[in-house]
Amino acid sequence: MAGRISVSERLGADAFNSDKTSHLRLVSDDLCRSCPRKPCITVCPAQVYEWEPGQNKLLIHYENCLETGACRVACQELGNKSLVWAYPGAGHGVQYRLG
Numbered sequence: 001m002a003g004r005i006s007v008s009e010r011l012g013a014d015a016f017n018s019d020k021t022s023h024l025r026l027v028s029d030d031l032c033r034s035c036p037r038k039p040c041i042t043v044c045p046a047q048v049y050e051w052e053p054g055q056n057k058l059l060i061h062y063e064n065c066l067e068t069g070a071c072r073v074a075c076q077e078l079g080n081k082s083l084v085w086a087y088p089g090a091g092h093g094v095q096y097r098l099g
């Protein structure tokens with residue numbers, strides 16, 4: 001349909017002002033190691049979470065966070081409840097340009 005903007009185009013227009021430290025924390029790496037499904041990885045639309053087999057740990061690319069909170073729900077409901085979710089500090093995080 002003419003005039004419609006795709007999700008990719010909308011996300012591509014977003015800007016990020018990353019904080020120096022992550023606003024997403026883990027209670028412990030061990031909880032993530034033993035998390036059977038690691039739903040944070042699949043539910044995040046921004047691919048913030050990555051399992052790094054070489055380090056045997058969950059990596060968090062917080063700079064890409066879209067602040068949907070989907071990972072928070074997934075971790076609490078389906079995961080091992082290791083994720084401590086918060087918004088980035090004032091003035092930081094995603095800036096949506098096209099809604």
Ligand code: SF4
Nearest residue numbers: 032035040075079080
């Ligand atoms: S869902 Fe939670 S406990 Fe499981 S890997 Fe992700 S952050 Fe860790």
